[in-house]
Amino acid sequence: MRLRSSFAALLLSATLALTATTTAGAATAPPREDSTQRPVFLVKGYTPGHACGSKWDSAGTLFDRSNWKGTLHRVGFYEEDDAGCDVRIDRDGKGTVDTSLKDLGRELAWKIHDMYSAKGQTVDLVGHSMGGLIIRAALAGYAKGDRTWPDTLYVEDVVTLGAPHKAAWLGALCLSNLQCREMYYPNGTFRRWLGPKLHQAEGGTDWTLVSSNADFSVSAGNGAPTDIGAQHLVRYSARAGLDHTQLRTIRRVAPFPLRYTNNGGAWGGQRDGAAPLRVTMNALYWHSRW
Structure with missing residues (x-):
C-alpha cells in the first residue's frame, strides 16, 4: 500500500485480498468497483453548538478538485445544526447530547x-471522532438483524478518522x-451492544481506520486498533x-510520516505519506487495492 497523494502512485501497491463477509439481505449487492460515482456520507463528531456543514x-x-462525481452528504444530528x-x-x-449513538446509527442506516x-445503489461512509461510532452502530444493527433496522444496506467502504x-x-x-x-x-451498555468487532453491510464493507500519535483526544491505538477487524x-x-481536528481537515500535499498495515500483515512505514483527507479519498476509491 502506498499512501501517497495521487491515485497513479497507488496503482503500484500490492493487491489486497478482501476479507469482508456478506450479510444476507433482500437483494443482491451491487458489484464492487473502483469508482468516483458513489455518494459519500460525511459524519461529524461531538460538536454541540458548532456550525455543522x-x-x-x-x-x-479536495473531492471537488479531484473530480469526485458522487454526491457528498454532510450529516447532522443536533437541533442547532445548520442547513449545511x-x-x-x-x-x-431535536437531537441533543443525550441522543444515543445507537439511535443515530439506526437513523443513518435508514x-x-x-x-x-432501496434503489440498488451502494455508498461510502466517512466518520470523524464520534461519527465513526455512529457509522459502526449503523452497520451493527443491520448485521445483527435488528428488526428496527432496514433489511437492505449497501456500504462499500468506510473510513474513520480519530474515532x-x-x-x-x-x-x-x-x-x-x-x-x-x-x-x-x-x-458500557452501548459498547457491549456494539460488540468488539466491526460489522459488514451486504456485499461486504472495506474498513480503513486512521489515527495519529499527536491526537490527544483519541490515542493512535484506540483510533486504529489491530483487533477489531479492519482491513x-x-x-x-x-x-x-496531526491533532484530532486536523485528521478531518488536512488535505495539503506534504510529507506526513506514517505507519500502515493491511489485512493483519506486517506494519510498513512512509516518511512522505499523504495527508489524512487524501488517504480517505484513496481508500474510498479503490475496491481491492490502494
Whole structure:
C-alpha cells in the first residue's frame, strides 16, 4: 500500500485480498468497483453548538478538485445544526447530547437505505471522532438483524478518522451527558451492544481506520486498533503533528510520516505519506487495492 497523494502512485501497491463477509439481505449487492460515482456520507463528531456543514469544507474542496462525481452528504444530528448538513439523522431535528449513538446509527442506516440501498445503489461512509461510532452502530444493527433496522444496506467502504473505537479519554470531561458516556466507557451498555468487532453491510464493507500519535483526544491505538477487524490501519507519526481536528481537515500535499498495515500483515512505514483527507479519498476509491 502506498499512501501517497495521487491515485497513479497507488496503482503500484500490492493487491489486497478482501476479507469482508456478506450479510444476507433482500437483494443482491451491487458489484464492487473502483469508482468516483458513489455518494459519500460525511459524519461529524461531538460538536454541540458548532456550525455543522462547514466541518467538512476541506474534504468537499479536495473531492471537488479531484473530480469526485458522487454526491457528498454532510450529516447532522443536533437541533442547532445548520442547513449545511443536508442529511439529518436526529428524529424531528431535536437531537441533543443525550441522543444515543445507537439511535443515530439506526437513523443513518435508514437514510442510506431510503436514499440509495432501496434503489440498488451502494455508498461510502466517512466518520470523524464520534461519527465513526455512529457509522459502526449503523452497520451493527443491520448485521445483527435488528428488526428496527432496514433489511437492505449497501456500504462499500468506510473510513474513520480519530474515532474512539476503544475509548476516548476526552469523554471524561462531559460524563453528564449520554454521548460522552457512550464514547468513554469501554464496557458500557452501548459498547457491549456494539460488540468488539466491526460489522459488514451486504456485499461486504472495506474498513480503513486512521489515527495519529499527536491526537490527544483519541490515542493512535484506540483510533486504529489491530483487533477489531479492519482491513486497513493508518497511524500518523507524532512528527506529522496531526491533532484530532486536523485528521478531518488536512488535505495539503506534504510529507506526513506514517505507519500502515493491511489485512493483519506486517506494519510498513512512509516518511512522505499523504495527508489524512487524501488517504480517505484513496481508500474510498479503490475496491481491492490502494
